[in-house]
Amino acid sequence: MQLPAPLEAKFNELVKRYPRRRSALVPMLLFAQDQFGHISDALIGEIARRLDLNTLQVTETLVYYSMLRRKPAGKHHVQVCTNVACMLRGANRIYELVQRKLGIGHQQTTKDGMFSLEEVECIGACTGAPAMQINYDYYENLTPVKVDELIDDLDVGRRTEASPYTAGALHERHPAEVPVTSRRWGIQNSRTLEVYRKHEGYQALQKALRQMTPDQVIEEVKKSNLRGRGGAGFPAGVKWSFVPKDSPKPKYILCNADESEPGTCKDRPLMEFDPHQLIEGIVIAGRAVNAHLGYIYIRGEYRYVMDILDGAIAEAYTAGLLGKNILGSGFDFELYTHTGAGSYECGEESALMESLEGKRGYPRIRPPFPAVVGLYGCPTVINNVETLSSVPSIILKGGEWYANLGSPKNGGTRLFCVSGHVRRPGIYELPLGFNLKRMIEEVAGGIPNGKKLKAVIPGGSSCPLLSAEEADLPMDFDSLAKAGSMLGSGGVVVIDEDTCMVDLARRIMHFYAHESCGWCIPCREGTHWLRRMLDRFHDGGGRAEDIPLVGELAKNMLGRTFCPLGDAAALPTISIAKKWRREFEQHLKGRCPYKPAESLVGTL
Ligand SMILES: Cc1cc2nc3c(=O)[nH]c(=O)nc-3n(C[C@H](O)[C@H](O)[C@H](O)COP(=O)(O)O)c2cc1C
Numbered sequence: 001m002q003l004p005a006p007l008e009a010k011f012n013e014l015v016k017r018y019p020r021r022r023s024a025l026v027p028m029l030l031f032a033q034d035q036f037g038h039i040s041d042a043l044i045g046e047i048a049r050r051l052d053l054n055t056l057q058v059t060e061t062l063v064y065y066s067m068l069r070r071k072p073a074g075k076h077h078v079q080v081c082t083n084v085a086c087m088l089r090g091a092n093r094i095y096e097l098v099q100r101k102l103g104i105g106h107q108q109t110t111k112d113g114m115f116s117l118e119e120v121e122c123i124g125a126c127t128g129a130p131a132m133q134i135n136y137d138y139y140e141n142l143t144p145v146k147v148d149e150l151i152d153d154l155d156v157g158r159r160t161e162a163s164p165y166t167a168g169a170l171h172e173r174h175p176a177e178v179p180v181t182s183r184r185w186g187i188q189n190s191r192t193l194e195v196y197r198k199h200e201g202y203q204a205l206q207k208a209l210r211q212m213t214p215d216q217v218i219e220e221v222k223k224s225n226l227r228g229r230g231g232a233g234f235p236a237g238v239k240w241s242f243v244p245k246d247s248p249k250p251k252y253i254l255c256n257a258d259e260s261e262p263g264t265c266k267d268r269p270l271m272e273f274d275p276h277q278l279i280e281g282i283v284i285a286g287r288a289v290n291a292h293l294g295y296i297y298i299r300g301e302y303r304y305v306m307d308i309l310d311g312a313i314a315e316a317y318t319a320g321l322l323g324k325n326i327l328g329s330g331f332d333f334e335l336y337t338h339t340g341a342g343s344y345e346c347g348e349e350s351a352l353m354e355s356l357e358g359k360r361g362y363p364r365i366r367p368p369f370p371a372v373v374g375l376y377g378c379p380t381v382i383n384n385v386e387t388l389s390s391v392p393s394i395i396l397k398g399g400e401w402y403a404n405l406g407s408p409k410n411g412g413t414r415l416f417c418v419s420g421h422v423r424r425p426g427i428y429e430l431p432l433g434f435n436l437k438r439m440i441e442e443v444a445g446g447i448p449n450g451k452k453l454k455a456v457i458p459g460g461s462s463c464p465l466l467s468a469e470e471a472d473l474p475m476d477f478d479s480l481a482k483a484g485s486m487l488g489s490g491g492v493v494v495i496d497e498d499t500c501m502v503d504l505a506r507r508i509m510h511f512y513a514h515e516s517c518g519w520c521i522p523c524r525e526g527t528h529w530l531r532r533m534l535d536r537f538h539d540g541g542g543r544a545e546d547i548p549l550v551g552e553l554a555k556n557m558l559g560r561t562f563c564p565l566g567d568a569a570a571l572p573t574i575s576i577a578k579k580w581r582r583e584f585e586q587h588l589k590g591r592c593p594y595k596p597a598e599s600l601v602g603t604l
Contacts, residue, residue, distance in 0.1 A: 001046040007035050011050060017336045019250075019293075019376060021051045022358035029062050030300055030341045037072040051358070064360040064517075067300045067342030074109045074116030076154050078102070079133045082119050083262045084461055085126035085419040085493055087507055092596055094130050095119055097144050101151055114155060121344065121511050122262040123301050126419040126491060127168020127426050136303040137162030168417070169269035171426045174443045178405060180413045181389045182429045185273045191308055193315040196276040202321055204392035208284045209329040212395075217288040221391065223399025225411030230256050230347075230384030231460065231489045233477040236391075242371035243289040243379045252375045253285050253294035254356070254382040258340055258347035260299055261460035262511060263491025266415035266427050267385035271298075271305045274389065275312035279335065281388035283326065284395055286333045289381055293334050296385075297352050300341040309337050344515035348563045349382045351517065362519045363563035386415060386490075407433030410476035414490055418444040421451065421496040433474040440471070440494050451496040455580075459488025461508050462568030464575035465495075485575075500594035501580035502587055505550075505573055506534035512569030523566035526557040530573060537584065540591040547584045551577040 003011065010031050014024040025047065032043050039062060041055075048058045062068045080098055082091045099105055102115050109116040125131035128140025132147075139150060140163045153159060170186055173179065184190040184199055193201070208217050222237030243251060255278065259267040271278060282294050298306050313335055316322040324332045338356055340346050346355040350364035353375045374380025390412060394402045403411040410432040416439060419425045423445030430439065436456065440446065447453055453468040458475070463486040466473075473479050480487045495504065513527035530553055533546055554570040554577070561567070577584065586593055 001042050003046070004035060007031060015050070017338075020357065022053060023338075023356055025051055025053070025058065025061055025358035026065065026341050026355060027339045029058075029065075029068055030339055033068060038069045061358065061360055065300075065341035065343055072109075072113075075114050076134050077116050077118070078151075079118045079120040079123065081121070081123045081125065081129075081131050081133075082507070083122040083511055084457070084504065084507055085122070085263055085491075086129040086131055087504075088420040088493070088495065088499065089129040091130040093144065094132070094142050094147055097147055098132075098151070101148065115151075121514060122260060122264075124259050124265045124268050124299070125167065126263050126265045126493070127417050128163065128166065128265075129419055129425070131167075133301060134162070136301070138167075139163060140167035166265065166269040166272055166427075168265060168419070168425055169273070169427045171424065174428060176434070176438070176443055177429050178413050178431050179429050180393050180402075180405070181270060181274070181277065181386060182415060182427070184277070185269060190273050191275055191312060193276060193312070193319060196274070200392075200396060201276055202280055204395035205280050205283055205321065206327060208287050208395050209327055209331055214288050214290060217284060217395065220399040221288070221394055224390075224394045224402040225399075225406065225409055226387065226390055226394060226402065227410060227477055228384055229386035229390070229414060229490065231261065231462070231486075233487060236383060236387050239371060239383070240285065240288050240381055242369070243381060244372060245290070247379050249378040250293065251289055251291035252378060252380040253282055253289070253291045254349075254352065254375060254380055255282055255294065255296040255385060255388055256347060256349065256352060256382055257296050257298040257302070257305075257385045258344075258352060259302070259385070260344040260347050261462060261489045261491060262508075263417060263419060263457055263460045263493045264489040265417050265419075266490055268302060268305055269427060270385050270389050270415070271302075271309055275309050276316065277392055278309075278385055278389045279312060279316050279322070281391035282335060283322065283333050284391050285381055285383065285388060287331055289379070291381065292332050295336050295338045295356060297338050297340060297346070297356055299347075300339050303339070306337050306339055313337070343517070344511075345517040345563070345565060348565065351563065352382065353380065360517070362517055363565075365562055384489075405431050407431070407474060407476045409478060416475065416490050416492050418492045418494065420494040421447050421499070422494045423448050430475070432476040433479070435472065436466075436475050436492070437472045439475065439492065444494070447494065447496050451498060453494065454497045454499060455495040455501065457491065457493035457495070457572070459486050460491035461493070461511065461572060462486070462564075463488045464571045465579065467579050486571075498594060500538070500592050501576050501583045502534065502538050503592060503594065503596075505576040506531070506538050508572050509534050509569065512565065516565060516569070520561035520563075520566060522557045522560040523569065526553060526566065527569050529553055530569070537587050538592055540587065542584065542587050544588060547577070547581060550584070
């Protein structure tokens with residue numbers, strides 16, 4: 001099959017990035033789709049031939065990823081997010097409007113081929129909610145009027161500019177903020193090497209390579225009490241120290257930029273505004289564990305962010321900050337981006353590695369843990385974008401300095417993405433241990449329209465919800481665990497008194513049912529049973545005996561799956577069924593007594 005020259009060049013470059021060719025499969029499929037609009041049989045055959053696979057291997061992989069299509073989409077592929085943060089700010093109304101305006105529904109295309117439509121899961125724009133993507137462009141803070149105009153403009157070829165940057169990230173700093181990883185946001189051209197260098201850029205790498213041994217680097221990170229920002233909060237330095245020093249195998253650094261946890265959208269601006277900080281953190285991690293190759297696994301929807309990262313990586317190579325003999329130290333490190341193609345499960349570390357190996361994102365059984373048996377069966381450190389972006393400051397200013405910014409055993413600051421019913425949704429960098437009530441009321445401006453707080457999702461939709469009475473607590477890993485919830489990935493979703501908690505539970509379960517990879521039966525079946533039961537309840541068909549059953553079913557999923565996605569689906573559901581039981585009872589009388597949310601944008 002003859003390919004257009006740019007795609008041919010891209011394919012040739014992609015296969016060189018990996019020790020095993022199959023790893024190029026998902027990126028090749030996505031880039032091919034970008035060129036041809038969908039993945040035809042001929043393309044499958046061509047890609048299989050190039051990767052020494054059979055067509056079945058390619059097909060079974062591609063059908064796993066929600067962004068990959070076997071049929072053409074419209075010229076403008078409209079993807080409306082209706083996940084929790086967007087839903088709370090009127091996304092369902094936006095979605096209805098788009099359907100009416102285009103005269104099509106989910107996964108349909110207009111007759112003239114101009115538009116296709118999809119209701120999608122969280123796209124990482126929670127603080128700019130309600131939001132949608134058209135092709136790869138983001139449109140945030142939507143109102144019905146804006147959407148109406150946008151579609152008209154696209155229809156007649158009068159293009160409206162997409163949001164130029166992560167809408168929820170750049171705001172006036174609140175005095176309580178302590179900017180560390182976000183300190184260069186808002187500086188002009190912050191993503192360039194020149195500006196990064198003017199603001200202490202690559203000094204930490206210089207220090208790690210010239211003045212410190214790998215063990216000293218690990219010790220410094222241990223001292224900082226930096227805990228993983230991807231969700232589980234495992235101490236980063238301890239994780240690095242698990243990598244066996246005497247292993248003859250190659251070692252890898254993986255940066256988890258899959259950012260798909262609903263409510264979470266902070267890795268996007270970290271990469272968008274300060275890609276060199278992340279690159280520097282990754283190279284330092286490589287130096288600490290003697291790894292010489294790394295990948296940034298980035299969710300497919302973040303295409304423009306990947307382009308920014310690729311640009312920064314190219315700059316770093318040219319300046320001798322990546323590649324052979326970095327800064328004349330004798331240390332070599334190669335770094336590449338790797339695109340996902342639509343799968344929340346691929347953010348789970350073992351599924352991410354499967355995906356990077358060119359397969360379906362199914363989780364692996366553990367132990368062994370990635371630090372010992374990871375990518376291609378070799379020792380691998382996998383850390384979140386924010387975790388790795390914190391490393392340069394720690395090395396430069398010292399672990400103790402960083403630890404002292406936070407609370408005991410919870411070092412430093414973190415980026416809290418405050419979304420939902422607040423006056424000033426945004427990404428705020430606050431010390432760990434900052435009070436949640438203050439975060440909502442003072443930092444994010446409180447709840448609009450004189451409403452009262454009903455509930456908070458404290459760290460992304462996988463966390464048990466807190467009631468208003470429970471929200472007066474320090475936001476650190478240990479305090480949240482003590483309160484029966486989790487700090488998770490920093491996605492703080494604020495919910496006001498008018499919100500229907502059954503509807504919220506229903507929407508959350510739709511997400512997990514959609515994203516369950518299907519590998520483990522309790523998760524695959526449990527999420528769908530619960531989704532159907534919650535739908536029925538919300539639509540007025542609930543039965544009294546279903547109320548305890550919701551909690552029971554969810555409890556039966558806990559701890560019974562290879563990866564924590566089953567727990568992630570169960571935990572918020574259990575908390576809602578227990579704490580807001582009364583709302584389930586209200587639904588027994590008929591249809592939902594609460595009004596669906598309107599767009600809040602421009603009304604505050
Ligand atoms: C279903 C599921 C999805 C996850 N998604 C992400 C993600 O998008 N980004 C991320 O950094 N961690 C995610 N994690 C956590 C990772 O498995 C892993 O703990 C993390 O990358 C480790 O990095 P850290 O120690 O720096 O947090 C997810 C976990 C699960 C169970």
